Amino acid sequence: MTTLIGLSGCKGEVSILDPAGSVARDIAGLWWVLLLGAVVIFVAVMALLAWAMVRPQGRTSERVWFWGLGLAFPMLVLSALTVHGLVVGERLLARSAEGVVTVRAEARQWAWSFGYADAPGRVTEDLLHIPAGRPVDVEIGSVDVVHSFWVPRLAGKLDAIPGRINVLHLQADRPGDYAGVGAEFSGYGYLDHVFTVRAHDPAAWAAFLAETP
Amino acid sequence: MTDPKPARRAEALRLHRKLLPIWSSDQRFRGWLTTNNNNDIGGLFLIVATIFFVIGGILAMLIRAQLASPGSAFMGPEAYNQVFTMHGTVMMFLFAIPFFEAMAVLLLPGMLGTRDLAYPRLGAYGLWVYIFGGSAVIIAMLLGLSPDGGWFMYPPLSSSAFSPGIGPDVWLLGITSIEVSAIAAAVEVVVTVLRYRAAGMSLARMPIFAWYILVVAVMILTAFPPMILGSLLLEVERAFGWPFFQTENGGDALLWQHLFWLFGHPEVYIIFLPAAGMIATILPVMARTRLLGYAWVVAAVVALALLSFGLWVHHMFTTGIPHMGLAFFSAASTLVAVPTAVMIFSWIGTLWQGKPRLELPMLWILGFFATFVIGGLTGVMLAIVPFNWQVHDTHFVVAHLHYVLIGGYVFPMIAAVYYFLPLLTGHSRFFKLGEIAFWITVPAFHLTFLAMHWAGILGQRRRTWTYDAGSGWEWINLTASIGAFAMAIGFALVIGDVVVNTLVARKARRNPWGAGTLEWATMLPSPVYGLASIPVIAGRYPLDDDPQLALRIARGEGFLADTSRNRRETLIVSTTGGEPAQVAVLPGNSVLPFILAVVTSTSFLAPLVGAYLLSGAALIGVVVVALIWAWGLGSKADEGPVDAGRGVTLPLSTEVPDPPGWWGSLMLLLADSVHFGSLLFGYAFLWTVAPNWPPPSYLAPGAVDAVLAGAGAVALLAGPRWAARSILKGAGPWPGLVLAVLGAVALAGAATGIILARPDPAGHAYDATLWLLAGHVGLHVAITAIMLGYLTARVLAGYTSPRRIGDARIVQLWADFTALTGLVALAAAWLPGVFG
Amino acid sequence: MTDIARLSVPLTLWLISFSGLYGLHGLVCSGHWTRLAGSGAEVAGQTALIAGFLAALLVQAVAVAVLWTQRFGGPPGFVRTTSLALALVALVATLWTLGPSVALPACAWPSATVAG
Incomplete structure (x- = not known):
């Protein structure tokens, strides 16, 4: 357990700005767009406000303030943003594709069990093995309370809800260990509800599947 | 000729x-328990809410x-989980909502040009329920019995299996009692804004804050009921094992999340809009101009309010709802920014056209x-959506919500407190501590919460009690903590400054800011009776239109300046045009609201210690006290139209078909119907998506049940x-009353049939839902039956007449609701059995 | 009260159709739907959602038209202007928030439920 905490604590280990897979990279790109837009809009609004405070009194027209700034400006920005977000979202969804590897994640207070469609019967605790460079669908479930499966460097989070299976799509570009955390508050042991995702190269993945349980 | 001025003065x-003795509260200590004057109630509300703010x-x-610092040994997870849960709970429920209610109670009558709110006793009742419920929650915390599952209490974590202590019960019962208080205040505000205004104050001439608070009050009536239902479901699951959220028995954990956020999202706007209303009130005065685009802003407020009810799923983007469903809510969530932008640009445009002065309230608005x-x-x-998948439940979200709530609520409310300080205390600010406090608080706020965004981006989860050295979050968290402590010092200075200025500052002159709205038409501080007479107005800024108006009001040149009837009177106007319509007689001081609050709170809080019997007894007490309360109103003789002044004769509000009680009932039933609708939603939700449905068998309705239900509803x-x-x-009402009682009995019979047919509500969520549907019918039949009995007694005692028809009309309204929702409830209970 | 209704009804209609279409979407992506519609469930679901979207648009258009009339919209003035504006807002809101029903596949997240 201690080593796992150590792993999840390393610098950038759970940073969404340090993506190591296509899904997380798309979202990190989205963040930079959002941040840039927000900074530009904030500065513009503050400049307008400052100007309004210091300029001499004068008449003004509702057309500019409401039709222009109140309606046209936000609707233009927001419709573009909404559509962009939905396009990115649609691209990230789990769907049947060539070579998808399916694994299962089962959350409980406060541990994770992982199973593998390609190796029936194999169960690993707090360590999820996946192949690098291939799309992976994680079937997420819970046996007690609501949890959430989150590997920040690979993909966004998806909840583990009792009685349901949610499927998360992710991919790791390169072999390596990636920190994962339970990301929905789950009580006393929430802090240590962590796991590791280990991405293997093709040979190591084949070897992992071939191991006898 | 003598100088007319002294004579007029x-x-x-x-x-x-003459007005003072009529409106004053009891000057002895007991006056605190018996007062129902809006100045007293609002002041107490404000003080108590501020105390809770300090605790939070x-x-x-x-x-x-x-x-x-990383790895801190200051608290362990047990303590930390209680602390963050209570921080959220206290700030949202015990501070934010009551604080703006307090401001509304204090300021609304003056702004609208009336003398008090529509239901002064209801206001007092709401205050005491809030004080008792809030105190219980705090006492439980001091005993170490707080809830510790986060302020949104997701089951199954908050279910008895995973939270066996009484923490969640404290939360559910304490918060529900506070919601009852908020609903009482909301009913009062809606009816006041719609009917209690100055003569000539049409909808288009209402001060902008009245629009904001009207919309907010309607939102409270429609957003709180889903939460109350959710609390009811979770509490009966915890207490009696009715499995609404347990998957294995047909429940669904997600049902809670839907009900909670159906409340929780509008809640954010319920908190923001009153503050926005304050900005729209104060900012034009600070800019020495008028609000730009009044109609635009009203439209934006209404649009924002309704749109905010279509956003709830955006708190659930990571729960696995299919992408199209998320897309609806993502689109609605971006759309809601448009009316917000309209407001923001209205305010900047107002500054643009005006000549802003940088007084302290303006400074806080700039901070906003x-x-x-x-x-x-x-x-x-x-x-x-995709960005949300990454940052959901991280410190990014925590930072965002504090920007919205502190920036969008606390800062404007501080501006409002400073702006209205002369009105409320009669003092103008003397010590210049406020500016120092501002320059500490706002920069410290940004230091704290800008840093916190970054922690979230770097992956720090919210609600984790510590983190490791080497995580890369150390300096961010240290910065946030330093900023937070500086901010606390800043807020402490603000509170200290306000207290000191309240106690010792110099006397303010009338209308110190040169505002145009009616709340500034009084002497300072505003006297207990508010306005000496009800003015006639012809525009949105009556004090600008007529600089002599304040004096003319004080001289009694408006309505109801005649004090010879020696009772508290104010004007009721028509909703749209503001034409004088009735004279309302407001009740005097009474200890009944306090007593009713004591028994209400007892019935809510007794289950915490397992005292169900006491709770039941207190519930009977509620009914008895409520009946005594109602009995004391009204009169045994027709008084006829009275002289309202200015040569106008108006009927008394007790002698019209739509008395204030009828309007209040209508608003209460609006909340009730949303509650009922939420129950139907929960039922449909479970039927559609809960994993363990269908239940082993559906209820098969009999012909007798259907006949009972149909005939009962018609009767x-x-x-x-x-x-x-x-x-x-002028005839005896007996045949009608007997028919109504028979109808109530028949409906109750049909509901009992469900209970008898399905004796085990703990078996499956379907059975538990059936019991709640039957319970809805049973409860409303009981209320209607009590009201019918009350009406019978009123008729016998001579309280009704062809003029005094109000009681009968109120009972009719409740009976209609019982009949219609009863029929729907029973049909819903039988529906799956008929088709499935 | 008529004026309050004029101001609040259009967006209330939006809220009803919004929640309604979301409910329909939940139904379309649930097991009930496949039982109900059989093999063509996917196409039928998408069609139902688009039909619901168009119906919602129609309702809002009717609301605008009705409030435009002298009879229901009331005399010229603050309330008439504001309620018409809000009716247009409701129409735009319908287009904006329910538009995804024509643009996205209905149940693209294979989120299955299992007996617990």
């Missing part, structure tokens, strides 16, 4: 001396102390802009109508 003084703030400091705009922009970010609709018509004709 003497006239005003004479009227003041101390909890925040504990959190920041814990997170200041710098903060809230960032909160709004991060809100748009969170509306974008309950017809009976009270018949009775009311009989009273109107």
Whole structure:
């Protein structure tokens, strides 16, 4: 357990700005767009406000303030943003594709069990093995309370809800260990509800599947 | 000729001396328990809410102390989980909502040009329920019995299996009692804004704050009921094992999340809009101009309110709802930024056309802009689904919500407190501590919460009690903690400054800011009776239109300046045009609201210690006290139209078909119907998506049940109508009343049939839902039956007449609701059995 | 009260159709739907959602038209202007928030439920 905490604590280990897979990279790109837009809009609004405070009194027209700034400006920005977000979202969804590897994640207070469609019967605790460079669908479930499966460097989070299976799509570009955390508050042991995702190269993945349980 | 001025001043003084004894509360200590004057109630509300703010703030400091350094041994997870849960709970429920209610109670009558709110006793009742419920929650915390599952209490974590202590019960029962208080205040506000205004104050001439608070009050009536239902479901699951949220028995954990956020999202706007209303009120005065685009702003408020009910799923983007469903809510979440932008640009445009002065309230409003705009922009970010998947439940969200709530609520409310300080205390600010406090608080706020965004981006989860050295979050958290402590000092200075200025500052002159709205038409501080007479107005800024108006009001040149009837009177106007319509007689001081609050709170809080019997007894007490309360109103003789002044004669509000009680009932039933609708939603939700459905068997309705339900509903609709018509004709209402009672009995019989057919509500969520549907019918039949009995007694005692028809019309309204929702409830219970 | 209704009804209609279409979406992506519609469930679901979207648009258009009339919209003035504006807002809101029903596949997240 201690080593796992150590792993999840390393610098950038759970940073969404340090993506190591296509899904997380798309979202990190989205963040930079959002941040840039927000900074530009904030500065513009503050400049307008400052100007309004210091300029001499004068008449003004509702057309500019409401039709222009109140309606046209936000609707233009927001419709573009909404559509962009939905396009990115649609691209990230789990769907049947060539070579998808399916694994299962089962959350409980406060541990994770992982199973593998390609190796029936194999169960690993707090360590999820996946192949690098291939799309992976994680079937997420819970046996007690609501949890959430989150590997920040690979993909966004998806909840583990009792009685349901949610499927998360992710991919790791390169072999390596990636920190994962339970990301929905789950009580006393929430802090240590962590796991590791280990991405293997093709040979190591084949070897992992071939191991006898 | 003598100088007319002193004579006129003497006239005003004479009227003041006459009004004072009529409106004053008891000057002895017991006066605190018996007062129902809006100045007293609002002041107490404000003080208590501020105390809770301080408590919530101390909890925040504990959190920041814990997170200041990695691996802190200051608190363990048990303590930390209680602290962050209570911080959220206290700030949202015990501070934010009551604080704006307090401001509304204090200011609304003056702004609208009336003398008090529509239901002064209801206001007092709401205050005491809030004080008792809030205190219980705090006492439980001090005993270490707080809830510890986060302020949104997701089951199954909050279910008895995973939270066996009484923590969640404290939360559910305490918060529900506070919601009852909020609903009482909301009913009062809606009816006041719609009917209690100055003569000539049409909808288009209402001060902008009245629009904001009207919309907010309607939102409270429609957003709180889903939460109350959710609390009811979770509490009966915890207490009796009815499995609404347990998957294995047909429940669904997600049902809670839907009900909670159906409340929780509008809640954010319920908190923001009153503050926005304050900005729209104060900012034009600070800019020495008028609000730009009044109609635009009203439209934006209404649009924002309704749109905010279509956003709830954006708190659930990571729960696995299919992408199209998320897309609806993502789009709605971005759209809601448009009316917000309309408001923001209305305010900047107002500054643009005006000549702003940088007084302290304006300074805080500038703090609002710098903060809230960032909160709004991060809100748009969170509306974008894929980004939300990453930052949901991290410190990014925590930072965002504090930008919105502190920037969008606390800062403007501080501006409002300073702006209205002369009105409320009669003092103008003397010590210049306020500016120092501002320059500490706002920069410290940004230091704290800008840093916190970054922690979230770097992956720090919210609600984790510590973190490791080497995580890369150390300096961020230290910065946030330093900022938080500086901010706490700033807020402490603000509170200290306000207290000191309240106690010792110099006397303010009338209308110190040169505002145009009616709340400034009084002497300072505003006297207990508010306005000496009800003015006639012809525009949105009556004090600008007529600089002599304040004096003319004081001299009694408006309506109801005649004090000879020696009772508290105010004007009721028509909703749209503001034409004088009725004279309302407001009740005097009474200890009944306090007593009713004591028994209500007892019935809510007794289950915490397992005292179900006491709770039941207190519930009977509630009914008895409520009946005594109602009995004391009204009169045994017709008084006829009275002289309202200015040569106008108006009927008394007790002698019209739509008395205030009828309007209040209508609003209460609006909340009730949303509650009922939420129950139907929960039922449909479970039927559609809960994993373990269908249940082993569906209830098969019998022909007898259907006949009982149909005939009962018809009788309950017809009976009270018949009775009311009989009273109107001066005849005995007995056949109608008997028919109504028979109808109630028949409906109750049909509901009992369900209970008898499905004796085990703990077996499956379907059975538990059936019991709640039957319970809805049973409860409303009981209420209607009690009201019918009450009406019978009123008729016998001579309280009704063809003029005094109000009681009968109120009973009719409740009977209609019982009959219609009863029929729907029973049909819903039988529906799956008929088709499935 | 008529004026309050004029101001609040259009967006209330939006809220009803919004929640309604979301409910329909939940139904379309649930097991009930496949039982109900059989093999063509996917196409039928998408069609139902688009039909619901168009119906919602129609309702809002009717609301605008009705409030435009002298009879229901009331005399010229503050309330008439504001309620018409809000009716247009409701129409735009319908287009904006329910538009995804024509643009996205209905149940693209294979989120299955299992007996617990």
